[in-house]
Amino acid sequence: MPRFTLVVPAYKVQGYLRACLDSVLEQDFADFEVVAVDDCSPDNSGAILDEYAAADERVRVLHLPQNVGLGRTRNAGMAQARGEYVLFLDSDDTLTPGSLSAIAERLAETGDPEILIYDYARTYWYGKVQRNQLKDLLRQEGPASFSLEQRPELLDLLQIVWNKAYRRDFIEKHGFQFPPGYYEDAPWTFCTLITAERIAVLDRICVHYRQRRQGGNILRTVSRKHFEIFDQYERIFRYLAEHPEFDTWRPELFRKMIDHYLTILDRPDRLPPNARSEFFRRASADYRRLKPEGFVLPGGVQGQKYRLLALGVYPVVAGIKVANKARRNLRKHGRQQIRRTRQRIVNAHYRAQLRLPLDENLAVFSAYWNRSYACNPAAIDAELARLAPHIRRVWVARPDTLDRFPSGVEVVPVGSREYWTAVARAKYLVNNVNFADSVVKREGSIHLQTHHGTPLKSMGLDQRDHPGSAQGMSFGKLLARCDRWDYSLSSNRHSTAVWERAYPCSFTSLETGYPRNDVLVNATAEDVVAARRELGIADGTTAFLYTPTHRDYQSGFVPRLDLARCAERLGPNTTLLVRGHYFYDSSRELAALRADGRIVDVSAHPVVEKLYLAADALITDYSSAMFDYANLDRPIVIFADDWEIYSAVRGTYFDLLREPPGAVATTEGELLEILTSGAWNDEASAKLRADFRERFCDFDDGRAAERVVRRVFLGEDTDDSLPIVPLAERVPVPTPSQALAGL
Known part of the structure; x- marks a missing residue:
């Protein structure tokens, strides 16, 4: 029986999964197993897991037949666990070096408690590492292990499961399972903590919690699925009803529930605007229904929010939010002035063109920083002329390179009135690098990033670790340019994973192959x-x-x-x-x-x-x-x-x-x-x-090229109509000696 089982769920994480698994398998403590669960991921995550399992017997892989969500994926992994302790690690996060040794040592020192809580740090795409702000709650003082009654402040830690080691017999004895839906960590975290008889802490950063720039945290997605938090707290209070011995925790868990509801209401990146009043009414109903007798309101502004929630007066709360937003805007006035100044630089003609409708039949192309007619954009241009001749194709060129473009290709010089007109009005913008910062991404336009090679060398955010190559690059500005991408082409799974990690933006990866290679x-x-x-x-x-x-x-x-x-x-x-x-x-x-x-x-x-x-x-x-x-x-x-x-x-x-x-x-x-x-x-x-x-x-x-044109320009689904021909079935182009012999 291994000491630890690490459950690693995987869904659309191919750009981060290798780093996660490497951080585990390279630990100096080896008495563990990894149960990796592929939640029917549509990308290459499942294949990556299989690759690691084939190379290391400590890794076992479970492929789910359909996507079931994070909670149920963790349950599937738990069911396969054989370790004395179960640890959860999200597949875009990493363990810090030596963390498993430190966890094992602390468990031994504290007599194998049911739960060990360890610390984490947030790691940001621009290089910042920030330790958990409530790290002082994990100070190693007093009894080596304790009950929650002795340190109730631990409930204030973030409701997460991946900063804890759980004794497996404790999980099985009480039948703990993750529920489906958003906020699945809340019922698990609260119910396990109040149930455990012995808890210990480890004042050490063991997990690097990746803050993905976009697309990583579903809880930061505007959606009605945030209403699922009501079901999660219903489960918590049902657990209290089924276990009256834990009833003393009702006031504290009620406070956590209301704070959580108010956080969702306060955040602009959670609820659709037309759902906020409905969410408020649901939260207000829970407040009145579940409020414990004798509950003492918190002080200050938070206490005022509690009172308004109890009264169900959403218009007043909305008014307070408007006033607070106005104060925040005043503080940000300086930064906004800078942005306005930059916007004024945009030429007046361009601003006028941006107010006109998009030309649905105009595509603008560029390659290699406006140097030439080449690469993937040129191959797409040629195929577009064949399949959609009604679409006008305009190329952007530096004034000193106009003579490099073939006759018959429409070209506009960078900076000219024709240039600003084209980039303002075009429905489609195609490039193998980025368009200039001054090019605005209009609603309804489609930016296609074709790239210009398969990466051996580090790219994008990965260059942060190699400042000699970055040469003062502003990664913030780089990603602002990449935010305009709607599609990113890939010629192999390696490239897909690199692009999605190195450019963490909300584009769709198109695994079509490189159009420029069609001729090969x-x-x-x-x-x-x-x-x-x-x-x-x-x-x-x-x-x-x-x-x-x-x-x-x-x-x-x-x-x-x-x-x-x-x-x-x-x-x-x-x-x-x-x-x-x-x-x-x-x-x-x-x-x-x-x-x-x-x-x-x-x-x-x-x-x-x-x-x-x-x-x-x-x-x-x-x-x-x-x-x-x-x-x-x-x-x-x-x-x-x-x-x-x-x-x-x-x-x-x-x-x-x-x-x-x-x-x-x-x-x-x-x-x-x-x-x-x-x-x-x-x-x-x-x-x-x-x-x-x-x-x-x-x-x-x-x-x-045909796949790209049909998918991007004609809106067709090419997965079935143009399936990838397997490598073994492709016949290579004749070599020079073969070609000459056939003359």
């Missing part, structure tokens, strides 16, 4: 040959595409290879296609090397997918090109000569040297040995590539 699945042998002809690659030549990525600790493009020496070693039948990261201008060194026919500078080539089709293999370091190129099922070689520096400065989501898509070199000599020996294309390389493809080519089956 659908191209023909003729397309491959045409791409090579365009680049001047001779038949019989092996073409390696070299795509180094940006380094946060370098200011410009510095080739990490001696390209001339590499070309010499590889011989006359090899061509090096060299593509600098789009952050860089073409360097003088590369311009000089173009004179050697074995090196071709393709940094300015407008369509990177054609380069992929033309290349026999990819050489890269940490570029997201590897994830896209893997769709071709062609060899990939990793040249990671500065992995330790790069991973430390930027931060990465997995160890590329341990989980590569092919052969790995950490020096130029090793790279040349791989390329000249044939190791770049051997069986070992193929096995690594197959594993990599299984993990990162989930959704790229060649129909991503």
